[in-house]
Amino acid sequence: MFGGKARRIVSMWFPRLASERVLRVRPVEGPFALTLKEQNAERIYCLNARAEALGLSRGMSFADARAFCPDLLSREADSMGDARFLGVLRRWATRYCPWVGIEGEDGLVLDVSGAAHLWGGEGEMLADMRARAARAGLSLRLGLGDTRGAAWALARHGEGIAPPGEMRAALAALPVAGLRLSPTEVTGLARLGLRTIGEVMNTARAPLARRFGAGVLLRLDQALGEVPEAVSPEADPPHYGVRLSFPEPIGLEADVMAGAARLLEALCAKLQENEAGARVLCLELRRVDQGSQQVELRLAAPMREAARILPLFERGVGEVEAGFGIDQMRLVARVVEPLPIRQIGHATQTGADRLNDLISRIGTRVGLENIQRFLPADSHIPERSFIVSPAAYSVPGGSWVALRPRPLRLFPPEPIAGHGPRPPARFRWRRMALSTARATGPERIAPEWWLEDDAWRGGMRDYWKVETREGRRLWLYHTPQAPGWFVQGEFA
Known part of the structure; x- marks a missing residue:
């Protein structure tokens, strides 16, 4: 009631x-x-x-x-x-x-x-x-x-309104599927000739319980109100926003940073309570002339430590035009990601944390998307053995799997003069005359047929590691199907 x-x-x-x-x-x-x-x-x-x-x-x-x-x-x-x-x-x-x-x-x-x-x-x-x-x-x-x-x-x-207290009459003509039963239970009741809820209500309960268990009778009692069933509202997601008003307008950079510090402490406490970290923060500064300015901070990793985040606001706050003064500040975490609680150790900050702070600081100047890192890729093709990904949105990991060593420097293939399947004894490369001292190979690499790559349409390649008498350690390859020699990399 x-x-x-x-x-x-x-x-x-x-x-x-x-x-x-x-x-x-x-x-x-x-x-x-x-x-x-x-x-x-x-x-x-x-x-x-x-x-x-x-x-x-x-x-x-x-x-x-x-x-x-x-x-x-x-x-x-x-x-x-x-x-x-x-x-x-x-x-x-x-x-x-x-x-x-x-x-x-x-x-x-x-x-x-x-x-x-x-x-x-x-x-x-x-x-x-x-x-x-x-x-x-x-x-x-x-x-x-x-x-x-x-x-x-x-x-x-049925789609309609059942008058108060008349559930039996309202449900009697509806199919048994209206009791929220499984398809197996609906089929089983239909085989007994029970196709409507009214027919189930008029059937002895004991045989139904023996044949189908307590599930069918429980759903019937819930629909008729014999067994209570609660409506549990969904909780609203937490709002990560804090506000601070001043009795007198402020305009000094030090005062704005002090206000941002207070807001960060309150916001980070809420983030820690929900085991979350902020990725994008927005500091909104409202002036007494009803104008407003925003300072957006994008972080390289989810954070909730006020001491680490506050220095990253310095550059943006320094560019704010306070006008006749700022009377209200608002800090909102626009993008939030899960950040479980970590065990506290003797070190206050790990190497990964320091790297993320550095990426965030540089990212405020050049943009996080412009700070990139190389990641291993699952391909034996030299040009496809790595990908370039934004450092803020990727995690370093994995390793390159190769049976033979790969050169430190890789560049587009550059043709050289040579004949036969073995590296030439003498050749010119980049206006230098070089002589082969030792050659290791070949390592045959076939193209990946499932990928469209114009550079590899010619077929397989035989790679050689060549050490020259002049000190150059080059990575050469030979194309058997269309005889030719190319230099594609250089070892350190």
Whole structure:
């Protein structure tokens, strides 16, 4: 009971949530479907109304769907994106009541007890929900009843409002799938001739319990209100933002840095409480003339130590125009990443921390994307054995796997004069006359057929490590299919 009245629960079901989320950004006129790979087979995950009208359905093989509908447009499903979008809808639904929870992958449940009169009644409240969802381009089916199970069944199999205290009558004609049963249980009940919830209610409970266990009866009792079922609202994510107001305007750089230090201490305490670290911080300075300036700080790694972050603000704060003074400061962590608590050791700062601080400091001047590092790549082709990645968004690791040593310097192949499969005894390279003293090889490297590479279209290469009498240690290769010699690297 709620304030002397029965509980009233609303179930929101978005039957085409995934496909309509995509179509809101890129609308299409024809049939459209999202696919998901299950057990090495592409299957239909979600589709629009046009595709459903042509006879396509969820779970159908994508190959069969294309055979039925050659004009079908498709895209790979994004489960994480759908979950984030459902979280946005949950926050939107709090306009109707504070108790809103997520139900499955495409539904919401609301405890609207005592809130319907604010909208003029239950019917008017549901009509407002439908209208707003339609304006957003979303299909929505609604059910309202005394229990969570009854609202769920009505939304998916009846769509309507069950009067208070009349759950049995409202659910009697609905199929047994409305009890939130598994497909196996629904099939088992159908074999017994029980196809509606009313038929299950009128059947002796003991035989059902012996055949199906307590699950079917539990779902029936939850729908009828015999067994309570709570609506657990989702907690809002923490907001990483702090504010500081001054009784008198400030304008000195030292005063602004002192205020930033106080804000950082409060923000870092909140980050530590949630085991998170900031990657992007924004310091907003509001002036007395209602103007504002922002100092954005992008970090090379998630951080929550105020003493490490504060010096990185110095350059940005020094460029701020205070005008007639600053009367308010606000610090927000725009991008936050998980940062578990670490064991405290005798060293206050590790080498990795010092490197990240250096990258962050340089990044404030030239941009984090412009500070790059080389990372090993899984390829035996010399040109493809490494990748260049931004240092702030990559982790050093791995190693190069090569049966033979690789040169320290690698450059585009430079042709030299030579004949035969062995390195030439004398050759000219970069206007130098060189003589071969010792040659080690060959190491045959074949092209990777699965990659399109114009430089390797000619075929395989035989690589040699050549030490010259003049002191040069070069990496040469010979192309057997089109005889020729090239220099591609130099050892230290």
